[in-house]
Amino acid sequence: METKLIYQGKEIQLKRYPITADKSLRAWSNAELLVLDYIEDKKVGKIHTFNDRFGIWNCTLQNQPVTTIWNYASQQKAIQQNLKLNNLSENVVYKTSLDVLDEVELALIKVPKSLELFELFLQQIHKSSIAKTEVVAGFMTKYFSASYLKVAAKYFEIVEQSKAWKKARLLILKQPKTISIDEELINTFQWRDNEYKQYYGVFSSGNIDIGTQFFLEHLQIHPNETKVLDLASGNGVIARWVTEQNSKTEVTLVDDFNLAVASSEINLKSKKAHFVCSDNLVDFESSSFDVVLSNPPFHFEHENNIEVTLSLFKDVFRILKPNGRLVLVANTHLNYSTHLSRLFKEVAIIKQNKKFQIVACIKKA
Numbered sequence: 001m002e003t004k005l006i007y008q009g010k011e012i013q014l015k016r017y018p019i020t021a022d023k024s025l026r027a028w029s030n031a032e033l034l035v036l037d038y039i040e041d042k043k044v045g046k047i048h049t050f051n052d053r054f055g056i057w058n059c060t061l062q063n064q065p066v067t068t069i070w071n072y073a074s075q076q077k078a079i080q081q082n083l084k085l086n087n088l089s090e091n092v093v094y095k096t097s098l099d100v101l102d103e104v105e106l107a108l109i110k111v112p113k114s115l116e117l118f119e120l121f122l123q124q125i126h127k128s129s130i131a132k133t134e135v136v137a138g139f140m141t142k143y144f145s146a147s148y149l150k151v152a153a154k155y156f157e158i159v160e161q162s163k164a165w166k167k168a169r170l171l172i173l174k175q176p177k178t179i180s181i182d183e184e185l186i187n188t189f190q191w192r193d194n195e196y197k198q199y200y201g202v203f204s205s206g207n208i209d210i211g212t213q214f215f216l217e218h219l220q221i222h223p224n225e226t227k228v229l230d231l232a233s234g235n236g237v238i239a240r241w242v243t244e245q246n247s248k249t250e251v252t253l254v255d256d257f258n259l260a261v262a263s264s265e266i267n268l269k270s271k272k273a274h275f276v277c278s279d280n281l282v283d284f285e286s287s288s289f290d291v292v293l294s295n296p297p298f299h300f301e302h303e304n305n306i307e308v309t310l311s312l313f314k315d316v317f318r319i320l321k322p323n324g325r326l327v328l329v330a331n332t333h334l335n336y337s338t339h340l341s342r343l344f345k346e347v348a349i350i351k352q353n354k355k356f357q358i359v360a361c362i363k364k365a
């Protein structure tokens with residue numbers, strides 16, 4: 001795996017977090033390099049960065065004040081890891097997508113897969129923009145569509161594209177529109193007589209995912225299962241369903257994406273709910289949960305990868321009490337039951353349809 005890159009004559013090491021066995025994956029793309037090239041001669045006071053997943057901009061722009069807008073717990077870990085690896089200052093100014101930013105002079109974006117998240121970034125920039133605000137958004141051409149241009153034109157008068165370089169290109173946005181655009185970028189929908197809200201970019205916008213619907217149609221929680229973890233909780237629908245079955249159940253929701261966690265906090269008002277933004281379960285005690293429920297992730301931006309999920313399953317095994325259960329729903333083709341059989345003695349497919357399987361595992365004492 002390539003981990004070295006030369007920027008302005010200096011060698012920088014960038015590694016992925018979490019680590020991957022896929023040697024074709026790097027911790028940066030040509031899109032971020034093209035952005036660096038474009039801003040090289042610019043004299044700016046302050047830079048805001050968006051969707052810098054592994055910290056290339058934190059590591060290369062050390063001589064300038066950078067504010068990093070973070071979305072994923074794993075992103076913060078990757079940035080800190082790479083700063084340390086290069087003996088650079090680990091003091092990063094972090095803000096979330098829901099914070100009000102200081103004046104934005106120059107914003108750098110690695111265009112995310114989610115068009116909604118891209119719009120959320122632009123709206124946040126627009127709210128703190130000044131006349132000379134410039135946005136430089138890098139993307140790999142194969143992932144780009146005209147919809148990104150349309151969203152950009154909602155917030156900026158000038159929307160230009162650069163020439164392509166090594167299959168990457170830039171979108172350069174100037175002259176923020178003078179109208180104020182205050183619409184809250186939240187999707188609201190009804191499901192089974194309940195209202196759900198979720199910030200733009202959170203999984204399954206506009207409705208409850210059909211895999212999750214299938215899961216909740218067939219799921220049963222036993223009366224003695226009172227400590228439940230909703231792993232990869234998204235908008236919190238699974239945990240909310242659990243508290244509706246038994247209001248005394250203590251539910252913990254874990255998701256890597258801070259906007260997912262913030263959405264679940266809106267959807268779940270139970271006093272017995274705990275919300276955690278994390279990409280793993282290392283901070284949870286061993287043998288502490290009766291049940292773990294999940295519709296686990298397998299897409300990471302444009303990558304399809306189950307390595308993260310398989311490592312989460314190991315964590316799940318550890319934190320389950322003896323005789324505790326992991327019950328999950330997943331696309332049938334992912335064949336999780338084979339992987340889970342290596343960890344759990346008892347693994348059963350308790351329901352399936354053409355697309356999804358519900359798999360239940362028991363941690364035998």
Ligand SMILES: C[S@@+](CC[C@H](N)C(=O)[O-])C[C@H]1O[C@@H](n2cnc3c(N)ncnc32)[C@H](O)[C@@H]1O
Nearest residue numbers: 203212232233234255256257260279295296297
């Ligand atoms: C398939 S969605 C399920 C969301 C929700 N449970 C539902 O049913 O609508 C998977 C979720 O996993 C989250 N995720 C991705 N990687 C994660 C990780 N390492 N740890 C925890 N959550 C993760 C994503 O942010 C996403 O919200």
